[in-house]
Structures are given as structure tokens and as C-alpha cells.
Amino acid sequence: MRNKENLxxxxxxxxxxxxxxxxxxxxxxxxxxxxxxxxxxxxxxxVRRHRVDDSITRALARLIRTDLIIIDDIGLLPVNPDAADGFYRLVDAAYERRALAVSSNLHPSGCDEIHAETLATATVDRLLHHAHVVVTQR
Incomplete structure (x- = not known):
């Protein structure tokens, strides 16, 4: 966390x-x-709550003040466009500034199931830079 590495x-x-x-x-x-x-x-x-008054950037700025941001259960349910937008924005805002821990039943290479291809590539690039990837098995 102190090295701002992702998991x-x-x-x-x-x-x-x-x-x-x-x-x-x-x-x-x-x-x-x-x-x-x-x-x-x-x-x-x-994202939906803050889209009304266009304050999502301020809301994410408050989150970025934390040392660790955990996003749990990505891919468990279909990801709606607001969640995909929020995920990209959070990963981008935290990039090299905060540690992120992400749990998913999708491998990071499967982020195109969450985002359009261009956004998926940008999200995965930022998420996996300085990241530790752990793959669990049954």
C-alpha cells in the first residue's frame, strides 16, 4: 500500500x-x-448519484485521499455502464497515487466484458501497472 501498488x-x-x-x-x-x-x-x-450535478470528480477526489481502495466482486453480475464508467474513472484517478485491490471472477485480460475495448485497454493498462496479480483456483 505504501508503494501504491495494486492487487x-x-x-x-x-x-x-x-x-x-x-x-x-x-x-x-x-x-x-x-x-x-x-x-x-x-x-x-x-456515479449515478453524482451525475445529476456533475460532481463525480469531487466525489472521486474524496476517495483518492484513502490509502487503499478496494473494489470487490467485479464480473459477478453484469456491469452496468455507470459502474464501468466509475471503475475507469477511479482506476485512472488512483493511477500511481493510491493502492487499489480488486477482486473479480474475470481475469484482468477479460475487462472487455466490462468496458468497450478502448476503455478496457486503458483501464487494464493503469490497473496492472505496478500490480500483483493473484489467480485463485478451486
């Missing part, structure tokens, strides 16, 4: 991805670091 945990459901992210977040809190936790659906709701 991408991917694999099938039931293999401990969310549990690991929860433990990482708890360890950060116990070390006195601020943590933000979202599911991808929560992120979509945040």
Missing part, C-alpha cells in the same frame, strides 16, 4: 478473493491507514 485477485467464486480483500483492508485500518470499500454496483450508484 488484482481473480478466480472462480468461493475461492477466498473477497475474504482476502477484507483481511487486507482490516490490516490497513489496524495500521492507521484509511480504506474505502466498494462493490462494482456501489461504484455505479455513486
Amino acid at each position: 488484482c485477485i481473480c478466480g472462480p467464486p468461493g475461492t477466498g478473493k473477497s475474504h482476502f480483500c477484507e483481511a487486507l483492508g482490516q490490516a490497513a485500518i489496524e495500521a492507521g491507514l484509511p480504506v474505502a470499500w466498494f462493490t462494482i454496483e456501489d461504484l455505479g450508484a455513486l
